[in-house]
Amino acid sequence: MAAPARRLCHIAFHVPEGQPLARDLHRLFGFQPVAVREAGGWRQLALRSGDAVFLVNEGAGPREPLYGLDPHHSVSSAANLCFDVDDAGAAARALAARGCRVPVPPVRVRDAQGAASYAVVSSPAGNLSLTLLERAGYRGPFLPGFRPVPSEPGPGWVSHVDHLTLACTPGSSPALTRWFHDCLGFQHLPLSPGEDPELGLRVVAGSGRGGLRLTALQAGPDNAVPTLVLAESLPGTTSRQDQVEQFLARHQGPGLQHVGLYTPNIIAAAQGMVVAGGRLLTPPEAYYQQPGKEKQILAAGHKPSLLARQGILLDGDKEKFLLQVFTKSLFAEDTFFLELIQRQGATGFGQDNIRALWQSVQEEAARTQET
Template identity: 35%
Template sequence: MAADVHHISLRVSNARRLLKDLVDKFHFSLFTERVEETAKQFAVRSGSAIFVVNERAAGEEGEVIQTGLCNNVSGVTSENTRNCSSGGCHHLYDFSDIDTPVDSVCNVAFEVEDVDSTLERVVRAGGRVLTDIKVTEDEQGSVTHAVVQSPIGNVVHTLLDKKLYKGLFLPGFEATNGASRMQESTVRLSHFDHVTYACPMGSSPPILEWYERCLGLNRFLVNRDESEDQGFIVQGTDVGMRLKAFEYWKCAKEGLNMPGSSSDVKPKVKFVIAEPLPGQGPNQVETFLEQHGGPGIQHIGLHTPDIVSSTRQLRAAHVQLLKPPDTYYSEIGKLSEIHQVGQSLTALKDNGVLLDAEADATDNDHWNNNQRYLMQVFTKPIFDEDTFFLEIIQRCGATGFGAGNITALWRSVQAYLDQREQQEKSKNKSS
């Protein structure tokens, strides 16, 4: 399977703690690392999903700087190496001069067919280039790469061309003991399904425009009830959010030109923008923006071929999962929906799994066209702050997102945040 998202980078204060959770709880495999005096980077994999965990380092005067080396990595040559200056430092395959005061997901790296033409498109469209094209190599070959700033907070996109590289990951990284014994993950999280951004109110139009102009990604409707202009509105007495989404089509004539592009391959890259609605009061998107210090990646969806089995294993590993509202499984039509696709209500309810019909399916074709539906479960935030979390998703022919699940997610997260707020208030009173 051709790579679309090559890897996603996280920048955290304690890499070992996050690694332990990803390996012990989510059954990722640590397979390569780059550990030097001023750089600690670790890559973990489950299926084709790769997270690079970067430990944020303290500067000489105690300020937080970005993990990475200013000079070439030992044994690795690099052209046009960028020097560190005034708060920014070149990180191997990743550069950002915007840092957050908390743990954060900072980079979605794309593997592309041609870095030169992709970067040229970004420049023509007025995008900001953070690092020009570089060629980094070791004894396994070379990788061409560049980094561009996204329109969303501290998120950057590394563009990688690996056609001339035969190594395990990227030049500068060394295999760990886990690389030789990598096997199918017991939880079987197979690949990245989608990335969701939390953004300020009204910010989605320029974001969508940037991704279309600079990278050739196209808008798609997340739900059949969505307005193309207004997006999909999730609104009620305790709900208020606008969603818009975009993706990369491998049959596109221009854009990222990912390896393996062909007209018969369905899109793989999905991005969702979540923004609050006016007049809704405090909510999860605004909580993210406040605690993260600005817009960024709120959650990442990981696909599994068997969500019930995976969820059971995650719970057994003490992964904290959000509980759907008590009324979710008794909503009108939900029991019938679950039974008609052959799923067990007891299994879904016991594991907190949400099920919803295909976003663009009609009442007539939903059950007759490959039973298009999706199932989802969500973790509680995995950082100290109420910011980033993971979603486990199983797609059964579905390509969009279900309205019922979106609403249930919102209410689940909001209930959790309200509970946390009450606990903090009680804690402050007692102290």
Template identity: 30%
Template sequence: MLLNHLEISCRNLTKAKQIFASNFSLSLVNEHKDSCILKSNNINLYLKKSPSEVSRVTNIAFTCPNLTILKKNLANKLKTKTSEVKENCRYHPGVPFVDVASPFPALSHRVYEHSSETHGEVSMSRDIDHVLICCDKRTAKLHAQWYAEFLNVDPYPLAGSPSGSMKVAVNGSGMEMFVNCSKGSDLPIFAFSEPITNSSTGCNQIERFLKANHGGGVQHIALKSSDIFQTVHNLRENGVRVIQQPHSYYELEDKLLQFNDLGIDPVLAYENSVIVDQDQDGYLLQVFTESLLEKDGMFLEIIERRGSRGFGQGNVKALFSALQKKMESSAVS
């Protein structure tokens, strides 16, 4: 399968349209009273008005070569029900598709059959690196397994863990993450995180996201960049706010060595909120925006990979710590 588009249900469609068009330079290519389509390079977003009190990704759509085979495989592997084949989609009129229920009540998947209509819109992974989905406690591994079967991909081992998971903890509050990675196709990476807390630490940011969004769903989407500093400059010029890391992060010995290996001035990295990590395959650089549409809601990540195929355990911890601090100060917008 290949990624076709993301559909976002918006509490305030006008605000969402302005943010994605003005702040992220997506082009408005089609507009209706209650929905619109925005595109940029290989990014396809379909925004629709929703009476819900929260904006969220409600559909991640794909294309596949044969819907009949897909339906059979889903019925056999996952015991998942799909809709009958339809052709009345507003986005791709006349193109056969089926709807697939996901493990998350507010998130579904529309799968189109490959056609000339969808052929030019199946390369979103050229611009989307990964999608991270927040899950309830003790469910992330099960959801990762469901998506591995649905997308026909494999688990990706993180941080050398035999279970393939990554755990981070900050002052007794933390998260565990599982990842699916398709080595033989053009799908983005799908990651699944769940909260780890004890009774004395209270609510962490993943639990707060789950509460604000009434359950599990897409917390952030990571966009690829070939020059993360230029990307951050452009975003800030357009009014996008990014999450600032503490200055102490840029004084850590291992981070100084990593920035030095890449020929990057740590001061410049601090000024642009760029964080770095390294694995056996190389380096990655990351920046995270603040919540886009509502407090504790979806945000975007900008990622530049210089060889690395992982997520950077140190960066995951740094992000978790920064978001936790921002949550505790009630500064997330």
């Protein structure tokens, strides 16, 4: 591997001036401002919830924003993943030697709290770039060049980033898997026994209705890097676009579709976000009416009516369960969204939820047409 990732530092967004993303992350989803930088036509605000950090780059300056790259993308998006590495300069040289494009060569930034070095590499996943950051010993609240922002303690709904999901074009997952393996040291994480890393996990929604191919990747042991999930559509006969196809069309190419945020109490987090004005997706009633779903929810120690009212999905069996709920898109283009996830012993990503949701949406649409 050329530049093994050690830790996810932050996820950066690029939005035009006046876009309400930073305000919404704070007011609706419990992220607290920690540091800001205003220079060169950019306003860069870092917000934190637990160990999850989002950097909102707002504006469009003549130079690149600090610690990132302006992708000049036509729609707002989550455009950059920043990873801690041992040596940013060596990592950039190693990736360049592998043929990777390094649009921002190594830069060193210093302030009164210390120094950091970084470089930005283009990824093969649409407009997504990767920042390789070396910041050992930095003592400030975020990174050199930012000033701290006083804020009150947050609600604590989110503790860390659980996973990152890329929406990919059909057939691109094997090449992306190899790139993340060779360049950043990610390894295939089987989601089912005996899974072929070239094929991933096929989540088939039903006869002729397509489905998804999921390929999970994880960094090496002892690294604080979230799981990376590649999602691409399977061919089907239905004329309805699935979630990945919709993202590709509205985002105008592949990219970071959603971030899974871990919460120790999904019921409290979902309720708090709704009270604050956050919009969560509500699954069709058919999801909760599946045979055995009520029994499954009770076995996990939850009330079916409460989960249904909050739109929380539950997957798993025996003593291992996974709870999920999704926000509506954070952008007008209906692209990027957030996922809240709570694990009760489960390690997957709700494969049965994907299948069941797909089928229940189709059944609900059919009933609507009949009436």
